[in-house]
Amino acid sequence: MLERIEAIRKEAGSAIEAASTSAELEELRVRYLGRKAELTTILRGIADRPAEERGQVGGGANKARKELEGLLEASAERLDASELESKLAGDRVDVTLPGAPPRAVGHPHLVARTTRLIEDVMAGLGYRVAEGPEIEHDYYNFTALNHPPGHPARMLQDTFYVQSHPDVLLRTHTSPVQVRSMEAQAPPIFIIVPGKVYRRDSDATHSPMFHQMEGLAIAEGLTLADLKGTLLALCRAIFGDERELRLRPHFFPFTEPSVEVDVSCFQCGGTGSLAGGERCNLCKGQGWIEILGAGMVDPNVLGFVADNGYDPERVQGFAFGLGVERVAMLRHGVPDLRRFFDNDVRMLEQFG
Amino acid sequence: MKIPYSWLREYCDPGVEVAEIAERLVMTGTEVERVGSVGPPSADGFVVGKVLAAEQHPDADRLRVCTVDDGEGERTIVCGAPNVAAGQTVAVALPGARMPGGEKLRKAKLRGVASEGMILSVSELEVGADADGILVLEEGIAPGTPLAEVLPLAEPVLELEVTPNRVDCFGVWGVAREVHAISAAPLAAEPWSKDAEAEAAGEVADFASVAVEVPELCPRFTARVFTGVTVAPSPLWLQARLTAAGQRPINNVVDITNYVMLLTAQPLHAFDFDKVPDGALTVRAAREGEKMTTLDGVERTLDAETVLVCDSEGPTGIAGIMGGQVSEVSAETTRVLLEVANWNGTNILRTSRLLGLRSEASSRFEKQLHPALCMRAQAIASRLLVELCGAKLVPGTIDVGTEGPPPPRIALRASRVEGLLGMRIAQADQVAYLERLGFAVEVDGDDLQVEVPPDRHQDVIREVDLIEEVGRIHGFDEHLPTTLPAVAEKVGGLSREQQLRRRAEDGLCGLGFDQIVGWSFTDPGEKTRLRIPDGDPRADAVLLANPLSEDQSAMRTTLLGSLLDVAARNLAREAGGVALFESGQVYLNILPTGLKRPDGGRIRPVDPLAGEFAGERGAPFGEPHRLAGLAVGPLVEKSWRGGGETVDFFALKGVLEALAVELGVVLGFEAAPEPFLHPGRSAAVLIAEAPVGWIGEIHPLVCREWDVDAAFGFEIATAALVGAATIGEESYEDVTGFPSVQQDLAVLVPIEVTAMTVRDAVLEGGGELLQSAEVFDLFEGEQLGAGRKSLALRLEFRAPDRTLTDEEVATRREAIKASLGQIGGSLRE
Numbered sequence A: 001m002l003e004r005i006e007a008i009r010k011e012a013g014s015a016i017e018a019a020s021t022s023a024e025l026e027e028l029r030v031r032y033l034g035r036k037a038e039l040t041t042i043l044r045g046i047a048d049r050p051a052e053e054r055g056q057v058g059g060g061a062n063k064a065r066k067e068l069e070g071l072l073e074a075s076a077e078r079l080d081a082s083e084l085e086s087k088l089a090g091d092r093v094d095v096t097l098p099g100a101p102p103r104a105v106g107h108p109h110l111v112a113r114t115t116r117l118i119e120d121v122m123a124g125l126g127y128r129v130a131e132g133p134e135i136e137h138d139y140y141n142f143t144a145l146n147h148p149p150g151h152p153a154r155m156l157q158d159t160f161y162v163q164s165h166p167d168v169l170l171r172t173h174t175s176p177v178q179v180r181s182m183e184a185q186a187p188p189i190f191i192i193v194p195g196k197v198y199r200r201d202s203d204a205t206h207s208p209m210f211h212q213m214e215g216l217a218i219a220e221g222l223t224l225a226d227l228k229g230t231l232l233a234l235c236r237a238i239f240g241d242e243r244e245l246r247l248r249p250h251f252f253p254f255t256e257p258s259v260e261v262d263v264s265c266f267q268c269g270g271t272g273s274l275a276g277g278e279r280c281n282l283c284k285g286q287g288w289i290e291i292l293g294a295g296m297v298d299p300n301v302l303g304f305v306a307d308n309g310y311d312p313e314r315v316q317g318f319a320f321g322l323g324v325e326r327v328a329m330l331r332h333g334v335p336d337l338r339r340f341f342d343n344d345v346r347m348l349e350q351f352g
Numbered sequence B: 001m002k003i004p005y006s007w008l009r010e011y012c013d014p015g016v017e018v019a020e021i022a023e024r025l026v027m028t029g030t031e032v033e034r035v036g037s038v039g040p041p042s043a044d045g046f047v048v049g050k051v052l053a054a055e056q057h058p059d060a061d062r063l064r065v066c067t068v069d070d071g072e073g074e075r076t077i078v079c080g081a082p083n084v085a086a087g088q089t090v091a092v093a094l095p096g097a098r099m100p101g102g103e104k105l106r107k108a109k110l111r112g113v114a115s116e117g118m119i120l121s122v123s124e125l126e127v128g129a130d131a132d133g134i135l136v137l138e139e140g141i142a143p144g145t146p147l148a149e150v151l152p153l154a155e156p157v158l159e160l161e162v163t164p165n166r167v168d169c170f171g172v173w174g175v176a177r178e179v180h181a182i183s184a185a186p187l188a189a190e191p192w193s194k195d196a197e198a199e200a201a202g203e204v205a206d207f208a209s210v211a212v213e214v215p216e217l218c219p220r221f222t223a224r225v226f227t228g229v230t231v232a233p234s235p236l237w238l239q240a241r242l243t244a245a246g247q248r249p250i251n252n253v254v255d256i257t258n259y260v261m262l263l264t265a266q267p268l269h270a271f272d273f274d275k276v277p278d279g280a281l282t283v284r285a286a287r288e289g290e291k292m293t294t295l296d297g298v299e300r301t302l303d304a305e306t307v308l309v310c311d312s313e314g315p316t317g318i319a320g321i322m323g324g325q326v327s328e329v330s331a332e333t334t335r336v337l338l339e340v341a342n343w344n345g346t347n348i349l350r351t352s353r354l355l356g357l358r359s360e361a362s363s364r365f366e367k368q369l370h371p372a373l374c375m376r377a378q379a380i381a382s383r384l385l386v387e388l389c390g391a392k393l394v395p396g397t398i399d400v401g402t403e404g405p406p407p408p409r410i411a412l413r414a415s416r417v418e419g420l421l422g423m424r425i426a427q428a429d430q431v432a433y434l435e436r437l438g439f440a441v442e443v444d445g446d447d448l449q450v451e452v453p454p455d456r457h458q459d460v461i462r463e464v465d466l467i468e469e470v471g472r473i474h475g476f477d478e479h480l481p482t483t484l485p486a487v488a489e490k491v492g493g494l495s496r497e498q499q500l501r502r503r504a505e506d507g508l509c510g511l512g513f514d515q516i517v518g519w520s521f522t523d524p525g526e527k528t529r530l531r532i533p534d535g536d537p538r539a540d541a542v543l544l545a546n547p548l549s550e551d552q553s554a555m556r557t558t559l560l561g562s563l564l565d566v567a568a569r570n571l572a573r574e575a576g577g578v579a580l581f582e583s584g585q586v587y588l589n590i591l592p593t594g595l596k597r598p599d600g601g602r603i604r605p606v607d608p609l610a611g612e613f614a615g616e617r618g619a620p621f622g623e624p625h626r627l628a629g630l631a632v633g634p635l636v637e638k639s640w641r642g643g644g645e646t647v648d649f650f651a652l653k654g655v656l657e658a659l660a661v662e663l664g665v666v667l668g669f670e671a672a673p674e675p676f677l678h679p680g681r682s683a684a685v686l687i688a689e690a691p692v693g694w695i696g697e698i699h700p701l702v703c704r705e706w707d708v709d710a711a712f713g714f715e716i717a718t719a720a721l722v723g724a725a726t727i728g729e730e731s732y733e734d735v736t737g738f739p740s741v742q743q744d745l746a747v748l749v750p751i752e753v754t755a756m757t758v759r760d761a762v763l764e765g766g767g768e769l770l771q772s773a774e775v776f777d778l779f780e781g782e783q784l785g786a787g788r789k790s791l792a793l794r795l796e797f798r799a800p801d802r803t804l805t806d807e808e809v810a811t812r813r814e815a816i817k818a819s820l821g822q823i824g825g826s827l828r829e
Helices: A002-018 A022-033 A038-048 A051-090 A110-124 A152-156 A176-184 A224-239 A299-303 A324-332 B005-011 B018-027 B172-183 B236-244 B252-264 B345-355 B360-365 B373-389 B414-421 B427-436 B463-474 B496-510 B560-572 B649-663 B700-706 B718-723 B755-769 B806-822
Strands: A135-137 A165-170 A189-198 A209-219 A245-252 A255-264 A288-297 A316-323 B002-004 B031-038 B046-056 B064-069 B074-079 B089-093 B108-110 B113-115 B155-161 B209-212 B220-227 B269-272 B280-285 B291-293 B299-301 B307-311 B314-318 B336-342 B398-401 B409-412 B440-444 B447-451 B514-516 B578-585 B625-632 B668-671 B677-687 B690-698 B711-717 B741-750 B770-779 B788-797
Touching (some): A002 A051, A176 A209, A209 A224, A209 A288, A209 A324, A224 A316, A224 A324, A245 B018, A288 A299, B002 B005, B002 B236, B172 B427, B220 B373, B236 B252, B252 B269, B336 B373, B414 B463, B496 B718, B514 B560, B560 B578, B560 B625, B625 B649, B625 B718, B649 B711, B741 B755, B755 B806, B788 B806
Parallel strands (some): B209 B280
Antiparallel strands (some): A209 A316, A245 A255, A255 A288, B046 B064, B269 B336, B280 B307, B677 B690, B770 B788
16 A cells, blocks of 8 residues: 555656646646545545554555645746746737827916916015006006106007097006005015016017016115115026126116116126127127116105005115016027917927 | 217217227116217228319210329229319228228229229218219318318217107217216316307397297297308218218208207207298197198198197198298298297197107107207307308397296205115215216205206106116116015915916816917907807907007907917918917906905905906906817827827816816806807806806807817806815815715616706715715617617715615615606616
8 A cells, every 4th residue: 555655646746747737737636636536535544444554554645645735836836937927928018119198298388487487486585476457547557657648758668548448558567566556555565467468569579469577565675776686586596596687777757766687698608708709699799688677666656555555755665577578588599579479389389 | 869979079078989988878877779880980091182183984974084192192083973073172982991881992994994992972971961973172181181080980879779758868968968977077068158149230029029829838939030041051070960860961051950959959940031921920729620731741630739830821830840841941041030949748749649740859849848958059059050151140039938947956865865775875976976967966964955957857856866866877786785675574475366277277288288378459350250149248349449450459358269269370280189278368348346245345356367456446347367278189199009089078078177176176067058169069167056167169160260170168267266166275074984885877868868967866866875976878779769868877875974784775776766757767777
C-alpha cells in the first residue's frame, strides 16, 4: 500500500508541475485530491485496515496529501503570474492613436482677463470694484466732472448722444462713476471701475467702443506722491518688478494737478534700444510708454458731493484711468485695437 | 501749434539744442508731438549767388542758361523760371545739397546743357508759398555768402499739442514764457510794450464807428484805421516764419494779422476800409436763417445765436470764426480797418460746431481769451503795418466794452503745497517759478499772495491751480516721493455678485465656450432679422443721435445678435463649429425702476447686474447684465472613438444645467415661445418659477439671415442667476446616516405629458421619503400603443432617522401610482 501511495504521489507531483494552465491544475486537484480520488479513498478506508497498518498507511497518505497540496498551491501561484502576464500582453493598445478629446475648454476674452488682472491687483491694494451705466447722464459724464456746458474740454472727447435725449450720452470714460460712487458713499473711498466706454472715432488706434479702468481714492491727506506709489505698484504688477514710472504734467478738467504717466519700456528695459543695437519698436526708442492719465481730484468735483462729506479742505485724493485694450496690446503684442472686437476664434483661443 | 525755434529764441533763448528744450517742455506739461523741420535738412550747399548772364537755352523755349557767380567762381545753371535775369542776387543750391524732403541735388544735363546746381524759389526752400518764379534777394549780399545767413534754413519746428486750458500757448509768446520759466534763460521785453506812432491826420472817430448790440457775447471790440497802405508780398523773414508755422503767406496785411495771432494768441481781422460803407460796424446776433458767404467762398445759413460783424449793408463776417468776402483786403486796398475783438468762448464754440467751421481764430476764441489781449495785438500789428506796409496809423482806438476784471489775487499756502503734492518746495523756488510764469508774487509769512496775469485768467483761478504751477515747474519726476496711502479704513475686493459673475464666466469657459466681447451698437434692422415684433420691449432700442453709421445706430437689446454676428463671421471662414458666450450689458428703452423694500418703501438699491447703479440719479435707461451663449456644430470634437455629435437642445440644456450646479442654482424649464426660436424647441428658463431667460434652437429663418445652420442659444439675466446662487452659503447635510433604497420605475403616459409633469407627480406621491427622482430613459414604440410613451425614473427613498422597511417603500410606491393616475399615467409592471 505504501508503494501505491508513493506511486500516486510521484505521478501527481510530476503532473502538477507539468500543468500549464490553472484549469488543468484544477482538474489535477480533483483527480488526485478530490472526493473520489484514490488517495482520498485510501484515507477514508484507514479504519478498515488492520491495526498494525493503520499508522503507517495513514501517515504516508496524509504526508502525500500535504505534499501535493503544497505543490498545487505553488503551481497555482506560478500559473496566475504567467497567465496575467500573457493576458496583459494580449491587451496591448496602440498608444500612438490620438487621445479622446474631452469637452473643449473655452477661453476668456483677453479684455476680460486683463480687466481681472488689474482688478485683482487693485483689490489687493484695498480697492473695491464699482460699476456704472454705459448710457449716462451728461451730468455725471461732464458737468460734475468739471466740464461745464460749452466748455472746450468737452471737445477733447467726441461723444455719442442719444436720440431725443440731448442730456443723455454714451459715457466717454469710466469717470462718471466717480461722482455716482461718492454720492452713495462718504469718504474714505477707494474704488476701481472697469467698463465699456465710447468715443465717436474709428481707425487703427481708435475704436468707437473700448474698455477703461478708473481708479478713485479720496481720504484725508492723500497726496500726489501716494498716486505715484499706487500707480507704481499697479504697473509693476502688470509689466514687471523692474518697471519705473514717469509723471508728466498734463491737463484733465477733473483733476488738478493732472499728469500723464509713462512706464519704462519692458522690452528694452527703458534704454530705447534692443540688444542688437536697433531701435526698440515698442517704445519707438523713447524708453517710455504712455500708459495712463491721472491726477489729484479737482476740488470742483468734490464740490458736487460736498454734502456727503467731501469737503475739499478736509479730504482730497487722486483718480486715474487706463485703457484696458492698451494694457493688453502692450502685454501681448496685439497690433491693432480692432482685433479685440473681431472675436475671431483663432485669436480668442490664443489666450487662456 | 507749430513753433519755429528761431522765432521762439527771439524772445527766450535757452541756449540748448531744440531736442533738449522739447524734453524739458514735455516734462513740465507742454506736450511736444514732434520736433520737425522746414526747408532743407541741412544748410550745407546753399549759398547766395549772382546771375552774371541769362541766355536762352538753344533747344528749349522755357529754359535759360545762366552763368552764376557762387563766390568761388562761375558755374552754369539751367533755370526754368520766367523771372530769372542777369544782375539778380539769388539763392543757389550746389550739387550735393539736400533738398527739402531729403533728396540730394546732382549735376544734370537739361536738353543737352550741363547744369551745375539750381536757382531756387521760396517754395523750393520752404520759406514761402510762391512757386511761380525764383526768389530774388536784395542786392548787395556777396556771392558765396552761406544762404543760412540770409534765410532760415533747416529750421527746427516744435510741434506742440496744446491742452485747451493753455490758450496762452497758442501763441509763441506764451511758449517763450514757458521756456523762460523752465530754463530761467532771460525773457525779452514784451513785444507789445512799444506801440506805433500815429502819424495820419484826423481822429479814428472821424473814420469809423462800432456799435455792439450783444455786449455779453462781445465783451470788447477794438478797431484802428490805417491809411496809405501798400499791399504787397510780405518780406522774406515774415513769409518764412509763417510758412514754418504752417500758415500760407498771402499779402503783407493779412500776413501781419496772422503773425500777430501766432505771437499773442489773439486773433485779428483786417477789413478793406473802403469796402465798409461809412466805416460803420455793428456787432449783432444773426436773424434765424440769415445767410452770408465766408472768405472760403461757402454760403452759410446762420441761426439766432450766431454773432455777426455787419456793416450798413449786411454781414461782413461771422464773429470770431471767419470773415466775409465783401471787405476782404486785396491788392487794391489802401486803407485798412483793423479789428481786434474779444468774444464769448462758449458762443464761439457753439457756432463753430453748428456750422462745422473751425478756424485758427475760432479755436482760440472758443477757449475764452482775456479782453486785455486786444490792445497787445493792436500795438504789435500797428507797428508792423507801419513798418512793412508803409501805413500811417490814424490817432486813437475805437474801444467798445470792458478791459476785463482786475487780476485776481490768490493765497498760496505752503502747507497746502506740501499737503497736496507730498513734496516740499522751498518758498524761494515757488516765488521764482511763479514770477517767471508771469505771476506777481508777494510773500506773506510762509504763504504767498499771487496775482494772475490776463493770459492765464481762465486756467488759474484757485489755490490748487497755483499748486499745479509750482509743482510742474519744480518737476514731478525726480523730486516726487513714492508712497502708498496711509489709510486704515479700506477693505478691497469684489462683491459677492461680482465674484459669482466671474464664477459663471469661468464655468462657461470650463464647459467649452469661448468668451466674446460684442459691439454694443447694432443696426436698427436687427430686430426684424430676429423676428422681434413691435410691442416687444426688445424691438424698442435706444437710438443714437449721431452714430458713426446707420449700422451702428441702435443699442443692442439682446446679446443674441452679437453672438450670431460673431458666429457667422467665424463660420464663414470655415470654422467647423463655434461655442461662444458673452457676459455683458443690453440696453432697454425703459426707465429702470427701483426695487420695493419689504416695507413697501422705494429705495435705490445698488445692483449693477440688474442695471441699478450707485448715485442719486439712476441710469437713464435700463441696462441689465446678461449671460448668453450660442453653439453651432459639435461641443465635443469628433475623434476615432466617436464624439462629434452636433449640438442640440439637450446638449445646450446640459451646459446650462452644469452652469447652474456650478452656482448652486436650481433651474426650471418650461416650453415657451420666443420670436427668434424654433417654436417646438424653445423654453423659458425659470428660477423659483419666474422666467429669467430663454434657451432653444434658433429659428431657421433667423439662422438664414445670418447664414448659419442649426444654432442653439440661451440668454439669462445675470442678476437673477447670481441672486439665486447658493454656493459658498451651503449648510452641511448628514451623509453618514441610514441607507437609502433605490428603485427604478417605468411610467406609461400619453405622449403630450411632459417629463417634468411626470417627475412632479412622482415626487408628490413619494412624499418626504422620496429624496430624488430622475428620468433616465425615454421609450416610444408601437407596442406601447399609439400616442403613448414610457419614461424610466430612478428613485431614491431615504429617512433621516431609520432604515426603511419594504412595507414603507411599497406604500409610497402605491401613492406614486395613484399620483400618476391623476395625470393619465400608469406604472409599467
